[in-house]
Amino acid sequence: xxxxxxxxxxxxxIVDDYVSTNEPVGSxxxxxxxxxxxSSATLRNDMAELEHLGLIEKPHTSAGRIxxxxxxxxxxxxxxxxxxxxxxxxxxxEKRIDSSVDEVTDLIKNATYTLSETTGFVSLAMSPRLKKxxxxxxxxxxxxxxxxLVVMVLSAGVVKDKVVRIPNxxxxxxxxxISGAIEKNLTGKPLDEITLVTVETAGKGTEVxxxxxxxxxxxxxxxxxxxxxxxxxxxxxxxxxxxxxFSSLGRARDLLGTLSDSGMVAGYVNEMENAAREEGSxxxxxxxxxxxxxxxxxxxxxxITATYNLTDSVSGNIGVIGPKRMLYSKVISQIDFVxxxxxxxxxxxx
Amino acid sequence: xxxxxxxxxxxxxIVDDYVSTNEPVGSxxxxxxxxxxxSSATLRNDMAELEHLGLIEKPHTSAGRIxxxxxxxxxxxxxxxxxxxxxxxxxxxEKRIDSSVDEVTDLIKNATYTLSETTGFVSLAMSPRLKKxxxxxxxxxxxxxxxxLVVMVLSAGVVKDKVVRIPNxxxxxxxxxISGAIEKNLTGKPLDEITLVTVETAGKGTEVxxxxxxxxxxxxxxxxxxxxxxxxxxxxxxxxxxxxxFSSLGRARDLLGTLSDSGMVAGYVNEMENAAREEGSxxxxxxxxxxxxxxxxxxxxxxITATYNLTDSVSGNIGVIGPKRMLYSKVISQIDFVxxxxxxxxxxxx
DNA sequence: ATTAGCACTCTACGCACCAGAGTGCCAACA
DNA sequence: TGTTGGCACTCTGGTGCGTAGAGTGCTAAT
Numbered sequence: 116x117x118x119x120x121x122x123x124x125x126x127x128x129i130v131d132d133y134v135s136t137n138e139p140v141g142s143x144x145x146x147x148x149x150x151x152x153x154s155s156a157t158l159r160n161d162m163a164e165l166e167h168l169g170l171i172e173k174p175h176t177s178a179g180r181i182x183x184x185x186x187x188x189x190x191x192x193x194x195x196x197x198x199x200x201x202x203x204x205x206x207x208x209e210k211r212i213d214s215s216v217d218e219v220t221d222l223i224k225n226a227t228y229t230l231s232e233t234t235g236f237v238s239l240a241m242s243p244r245l246k247k248x249x250x251x252x253x254x255x256x257x258x259x260x261x262x263x264l265v266v267m268v269l270s271a272g273v274v275k276d277k278v279v280r281i282p283n284x285x286x287x288x289x290x291x292x293i294s295g296a297i298e299k300n301l302t303g304k305p306l307d308e309i310t311l312v313t314v315e316t317a318g319k320g321t322e323v324x325x326x327x328x329x330x331x332x333x334x335x336x337x338x339x340x341x342x343x344x345x346x347x348x349x350x351x352x353x354x355x356x357x358x359x360x361f362s363s364l365g366r367a368r369d370l371l372g373t374l375s376d377s378g379m380v381a382g383y384v385n386e387m388e389n390a391a392r393e394e395g396s397x398x399x400x401x402x403x404x405x406x407x408x409x410x411x412x413x414x415x416x417x418x419i420t421a422t423y424n425l426t427d428s429v430s431g432n433i434g435v436i437g438p439k440r441m442l443y444s445k446v447i448s449q450i451d452f453v454x455x456x457x458x459x460x461x462x463x464x465x
Numbered sequence: 466x467x468x469x470x471x472x473x474x475x476x477x478x479i480v481d482d483y484v485s486t487n488e489p490v491g492s493x494x495x496x497x498x499x500x501x502x503x504s505s506a507t508l509r510n511d512m513a514e515l516e517h518l519g520l521i522e523k524p525h526t527s528a529g530r531i532x533x534x535x536x537x538x539x540x541x542x543x544x545x546x547x548x549x550x551x552x553x554x555x556x557x558x559e560k561r562i563d564s565s566v567d568e569v570t571d572l573i574k575n576a577t578y579t580l581s582e583t584t585g586f587v588s589l590a591m592s593p594r595l596k597k598x599x600x601x602x603x604x605x606x607x608x609x610x611x612x613x614l615v616v617m618v619l620s621a622g623v624v625k626d627k628v629v630r631i632p633n634x635x636x637x638x639x640x641x642x643i644s645g646a647i648e649k650n651l652t653g654k655p656l657d658e659i660t661l662v663t664v665e666t667a668g669k670g671t672e673v674x675x676x677x678x679x680x681x682x683x684x685x686x687x688x689x690x691x692x693x694x695x696x697x698x699x700x701x702x703x704x705x706x707x708x709x710x711f712s713s714l715g716r717a718r719d720l721l722g723t724l725s726d727s728g729m730v731a732g733y734v735n736e737m738e739n740a741a742r743e744e745g746s747x748x749x750x751x752x753x754x755x756x757x758x759x760x761x762x763x764x765x766x767x768x769i770t771a772t773y774n775l776t777d778s779v780s781g782n783i784g785v786i787g788p789k790r791m792l793y794s795k796v797i798s799q800i801d802f803v804x805x806x807x808x809x810x811x812x813x814x815x
Numbered sequence: 816a817t818t819a820g821c822a823c824t825c826t827a828c829g830c831a832c833c834a835g836a837g838t839g840c841c842a843a844c845a
Numbered sequence: 846t847g848t849t850g851g852c853a854c855t856c857t858g859g860t861g862c863g864t865a866g867a868g869t870g871c872t873a874a875t
Contacts, residue, residue: 157847160847176854177837217630258618258624375701491868491869504817510817525825
């Protein structure tokens with residue numbers, strides 16, 4: 116995009132004004148609010164040009180201009196300067212994300228809630244991707260005949276468990292044998308290298324009748340696989356209703372309808388993550404604006420996520436969904452700060 | 466309330482019409498839709514009377530009437546007849562609530578989701594009140610130095626666990642001793658009879674240095690207490706936005722705002738439950754209409770819950786929050802059927 | 816107790832109208 | 846070539862007005 120300096124300034128000013136007033140901005144009010152050294156007529160020419168480039172558009176003939184998706188994109192990519200948070204704001208966030216919780220999950224939920232509170236938008240976090248973490252412990256506890264609990268401790272300091280059904284005849288001792296064998300052979304293996312076959316070979320040595328053994332091993336395998344399934348935490352959906360951008364009930368409905376399908380949102384975040392990884396994006400933020408988002412009903416939204424790290428190889432995402440008419444510079448630094456605080460607190464768990 | 470038969474019919478008809486059309490109903494349309502053997506003028510007299518009794522009201526002078534909270538209440542208490550679900554509808558519900566899940570919690574979530582789908586409203590369920598269930602097993606597993614997992618199996622077939630911090634120096638063997646002592650002495654005790662003191666006496670015999678022991682016991686106690694904390698599952702909030710009753714953005718915002726504070730809603734359900742228990746209500750449904758609900762923003766809603774049973778002494782609530790302009794007879798039987806199915810499936814867990 | 820009739824009330828809707836903000840374009844100017 | 850003042854044109858949003866329609870309460874008659 117070859118824009119001369121003044122056109123950049125004009126676009127910058129239009130985005131700023133529109134974000135803060137929610138009114139289409141015209142050449143005259145642009146002059147009034149900013150110190151342009153040229154006349155409104157000149158700006159009108161510039162604006163016509165920007166419109167031609169698809170960076171701004173007008174709702175109707177005699178209205179001012181609003182940024183297009185492409186305009187916001189340009190703004191985010193090359194125009195805006197990140198705004199540092201005030202010490203006060205930082206303190207507020209630090210206070211809210213406290214480390215007195217016992218599990219990483221609670222910490223993440225905490226951070227998600229805080230992010231929604233501070234931005235005023237919907238926030239979300241993905242649970243850590245545990246594929247690369249390895250098994251540190253695995254115990255199978257008999258609960259009652261036919262039922263057992265598989266408990267797994269992973270290298271990332273995460274504890275997972277799952278109730279499973281086992282054959283009725285198996286006794287405590289047999290289960291312990293199986294449990295021991297699996298643990299002995301699979302400890303240290305990354306989750307994504309554990310397959311049904313590895314689990315079955317791990318359980319070989321035990322003197323438990325074949326079909327019974329097989330079922331337990333299968334259940335253990337299923338428990339392990341479930342441990343690295345992704346969860347998503349969404350927070351503050353209702354806040355969208357307070358934004359003028361969603362004052363039309365139809366839009367609000369579509370938006371919240373889509374967000375209610377958390378599995379779908381999780382899938383989308385995953386896609387974004389994979390895409391970013393593929394193109395080797397060095398940027399730590401993933402930003403999707405308006406129509407760039409393929410989820411239904413999010414045309415007027417922007418989707419911004421960052422990556423947090425539980426360990427070097429285990430990470431997840433945290434971010435917000437807000438109106439595309441948002442203060443990007445501010446929101447991005449809010450996410451960034453929450454992410455950093457989250458990273459810091461997470462160290463206590465690993 | 467001494468209403469003569471025709472007045473009852475009139476109120477019944479007004480509620481029916483208003484629920485289905487969402488328009489204030491006038492004397493004339495009442496004659497058209499129903500087979501009253503009197504003229505509209507007579508109905509007008511009756512309606513004036515009903516209004517005088519506070520059962521119906523008019524939005525403005527020259528509009529028809531709509532039922533007041535009191536009118537709905539009368540309708541629900543003595544006028545309506547419960548509508549049996551069609552075999553088709555029953556089948557649909559039975560299909561959705563399947564028992565292939567491994568944990569009660571998943572079953573409850575399942576039922577909640579189904580209820581929201583079938584009614585089209587917000588549904589909710591409380592986790593089972595486990596105070597009356599007793600401890601069947603308690604194990605403390607070392608995870609790593611300073612960290613352990615308390616696993617509890619309760620009589621209701623529920624498994625709970627909690628990660629706790631323990632003194633760093635404690636070794637596996639010591640933990641097992643403590644764990645064994647607690648289990649030996651507390652097995653069979655209802656959760657609400659377990660106090661910090663009982664836990665501490667249970668752990669007495671073990672040869673573990675006093676202050677260390679004390680900390681572990683405290684954590685175990687905290688884990689047990691956490692096990693009987695109540696959770697609430699809310700589902701389908703976004704559906705409210707599709708209802709004409711909440712087409713005003715302000716109302717929708719207030720409603721969803723309140724619902725987003727799930728702890729507050731849980732507290733309210735609890736209150737309702739306690740109140741019902743106190744007055745020895747034999748009715749299996751708790752119904753709150755409009756202003757009877759003390760939660761903010763739910764003035765235009767009705768809140769209906771039923772009680773499900775996991776065991777004789779362990780129960781919880783499941784129900785819906787919908788517009789007070791709802792088909793009570795239908796919704797109540799939907800809740801009833803879901804509850805029954807839930808009860809049936811729950812037997813497999815106990 | 817019921818009914819027909821009638822005057823009255825209030826809302827919702829369509830229509831016309833105007834002020835205001837903004838645009839594009841043209842001709843003049845540096 | 847880039848910039849500017851001027852001007853005609855366009856579109857929205859608010860306001861005021863008049864009317865159709867639905868409903869009511871009241872009265873007098875049955």
